Amino acid sequence: MTAAAERPALLPITKIPSSGLPAYALVVGDPARAGLVAKHLDGAEQIGSNREYVTYSGTWRGVPVVVSSHGVGGPGAVCLFGELAEAGVTTIIRLGTAGAMARGIGDGDLIVAEAAVRDDGVTQQLVPAEFPAASTPEVVLALQAAAREHSAPYHRGNVWTRAAFLPGVLELPMVPYQRAGVLAIEMELSALLVFAALNGLRAGGALVIDGIAADDLVDESGNSGYDPHRQVVADGVERAATVALDAVWRLAQDDAAAQA
Template sequence: MTTTTRPAVLPITRIPSSGLPAHALVVGDPARAALVAERLDDARRIGANREYVSYAGNWRGLPVVVSSHGVGGPGAVCLFGELAEAGVRTFVRLGTAGAMARGVHDGDLVIATGAVRDDGVTQQLVPAEFPASATPEVVLALQGAARAHAAPHHRGTVWTRAAFMPGVLELPMKPYQAAGVLAIEMELSALLVWAALGGHRAGGVLVVDGIAADDLVDESGASTYDPHRTVVAEGVERGVVVALDALYRLAEDEAADGA
């Protein structure tokens, strides 16, 4: 009889193969993962490979993981899968997004209740009619944390789209605006569908870093997109605290339910 030895680290993210905390904050940018880690007590890097950089630490006494997944849904799903294999059960994505609705401003937070599935990966996982819905408890925890920190925020549907810049095809911006979609980003629907398939809890809070309805290029064709502004950095700082506090609230609720 042969036995299989479990690897010490997982192949894609190089994180430990077991024993991770149940709560994770996932972000796109490895630098943002490091920024979050600076907020944690006893933070330590636990894995790094390609765009995937992960830290473990404590927030208000709660063990948490923070990991970066890079740009786009397919690679992000690789991270989510290995985090779950190692022990994570609750996922909150903290990202950036372009505003689509009036009244949603730079630096505001958008708490997603669900996402339009235009992500380029879930179309290969589930039928087109399958929804990308955030776990209600995660939505409420994020909203409660945003209110507690007086963070300007909005709650509703976002649009997850695989292509960052438009090509020759016309971007269906106006129909989604008419339907009340608040913002556009690149990974959240992949998380929500993947989490639903695995029985995990998931949601997302996004920091507005521009107005997606505006032209992203000038008359010469040069990009006008600039997420590196003070108003966005301040929004990210608020988003970090809101997301971490939401994980803490969720853990408290879990403990109360289990009592």
């Protein structure tokens, strides 16, 4: 048998191997961020690249892990989640960015998401409106513990996943969601959480604040602070990468103990 015949086939959308992936994955929006996170891994190598989907594998503190990008928006992200699951991943943590919707949340702070408002543009076609988008409790607790260990400023609560990045002529329900205590807005997490629930996976989200989303939080100069390329955001993402990877390590230790 040739070496080519021994290698697993590639999945059609992401071009990752169709089997044999580690159980744990971090997913990010930006392909460049996937590369930056992969630099934290021992033995990192690129194992797939197609469209917005760039995937690496390696180890963190001895735990095999995948880092993969899903691009912008829920529908395309679900394509990645599906192929990761098909290839062997059972736990997925989204490491992304978000806009703040509550006072007291600073640029670079981390949001540990407990659940997400399902305004993602894709799960409405998968499950009834009443179906929740909730993080797996073990993932939430692992992220929280890792954030505390690294002294990362974090906030734990609900986020709003919205399909449209820019507003149109329709008025956004920003104020009602603020009154309900929603902490931040982003674009993919609820799609992950619903996909995970439908497929027996564990999932959660660690989101770095890259600006202000709510008008009532804007300062007197009218500056929302949205610029994802600022150093405070880069520092927050770097810190969050370590937090998320250590959360994976914690989950792996618990899994190993449960199987012992």
